[in-house]
Amino acid sequence: MAGGGNAIRGSRVGAGPMGEAERGEAAPRQAVSYFCSNQHRSVVTFSVEAQVPDSWDCPKCGLPAGRDSENAPPAPKIEPYKTHLAYVKERRSDQEAQEILDEALTLLRSRRKSGDLIF
DSSP, X not given: OTTTTOTTTTOOTTOXXXXXXXXXXXXXXXXXXXXXXXXXEEEEEEETTSOXXXXXXXXXXXXXXXXXXXXXXXXXXXXXXXXXXXXXXXXXXXXXXXXXXXXXXXXHHHHHHTTOOOO
């Protein structure tokens, strides 16, 4: 008995009847092209009823892509990492920092003179 139980050969689990009639008709669609600054062209399919976005992230390089092939959006500017000190220097002038330091040192020295334990 060579081949017993092979009645469903070529089918996959969950396979059902094929064809448009069984699945219903596909919704009307539109293909929209997007272009990034690396000159990649991406075609994205939307429903004709959907509001098509002006920009889309390029699936090849991740840069923003626009619909105008001649004027692709520029790559976003990446801010460098800032230290805590850099943020403090943005908020305080050197003179303000010196005044705060002098005030803190005066307080520290007065507490030491009075015998407070300072760690």
